[in-house]
Amino acid sequence: MAETWQKIRVLFLVVLPLAAVVAAIVLFWNQYVHAKDLLLLALFYVPTTLGVTIGYHRMLTHQGFESNRLVRLMFLILGCMACEGTPLDWAATHIKHHAHSDDDGDPHSPLHGFWHAHMGWLFSKKNFADAKTYAPHLLDDPVTMFVDKYSWVWFLLTVSLPFLLGGWTGLIWGAGVRIFLTTHVTWSVNSVCHTFGKREFETTDESRNEWIVGLLAFGEGWHNNHHAFPRNAFHGLRWWQVDFSGLLIRALERLGLIWNVQRVAEPMLESHKVNALKRFDAVKTIRAQLLDMLHHAQEEISRLRREYGKVPITPEEIDETVTACESALKRLEEIQKSVLAAHHVRKQKLDAYVREVQQMVGALKARVSPSRV
Ligand SMILES: [Zn+2]
Ligand SMILES: [Zn+2]
CATH class of the missing domain: 1.20.58 (Methane Monooxygenase Hydroxylase; Chain G, domain 1)
Structure with a gap:
């Protein structure tokens, strides 16, 4: 019972800040918040989140598909603009997560505390993996190295573009609130999707499928599917498991912009x-x-x-x-x-x-x- 209450309490702490943002929008509509600001929020939320889900995660870390240099460059820059770290740090740390999922070496397992898994782990440098150990192959990739080296440029872009397009309120909504939403939604994959939700596949970790995170994080919430088949470029494996990133990957494949897309067959x-x-x-x-x-x-x-x-x-x-x-x-x-x-x-x-x-x-x-x- 105490365990259930703890879970309810933690869930409220995750959901309430998000609800507060929605409430602020409703209450201040046409006073301090304008449609233009929300448009800017969406305009930057969608591509930068896809930069993480498709670029950093499915392409760079798990090699779920191949592409030309320009597509790779675009996805990695967008990923960097989400403000979740440079491509090398992100990929190496995520490879470490898969290698030690919910074990002692996992950088962000909820078995070491829910908040540690959500964002507490970020506060300690030792939780970040070294690319030389976990992703040495990426050190030979010129596109990854270029985006990594100039990460400060993409950071400046992600903050200054909303300001140039929308002034101070543009900066607040198109950068501040948007980065808050993107980071918390993707961190929820580490915390919520290793704590709540259903397990369709037996894996040696606590990964789970959680549809809310599936929707908000563009398919990444089908996390138990992902741990069962890490290289598969599609995290939603059933028609009802909405996977926006997977849909875009399919479209890019049809257009011939990406190829060798990794799939798992029904058998x-x-x-x-x-x-x-x-x-x-x-x-x-x-x-x-x-x-x-x-x-x-x-x-x-x-x-x-x-x-x-x-x-x-x-x-x-x-x-x-x-x-x-x-x-x-x-x-x-x-x-x-x-x-x-x-x-x-x-x-x-x-x-x-x-x-x-x-x-x-x-x-x-x-x-x-x-x-x-
Ligand atoms: Zn995981
Ligand atoms: Zn992964």
């Missing part, structure tokens, strides 16, 4: 479901065994700690072992918390925990010789 969807379910069942068994093992290890270590105090050894030895037992118990608690929080977890991670617990208990037992206890 692939079904075989993925069957295979992933089998894997999930196997992982579920290991997860239950690990939780059981953690419980027994906690009992065992508590017993060792108690019995150590009774054996005739030096007070230093007792202190040392009690401290070791306490830190082992703390670590077991951490592991337990992490396993309980993640339902869709990688088998390798569970196997590593099993080994760690076995070694931990073994090492503590070895300190206690059978003759002493």
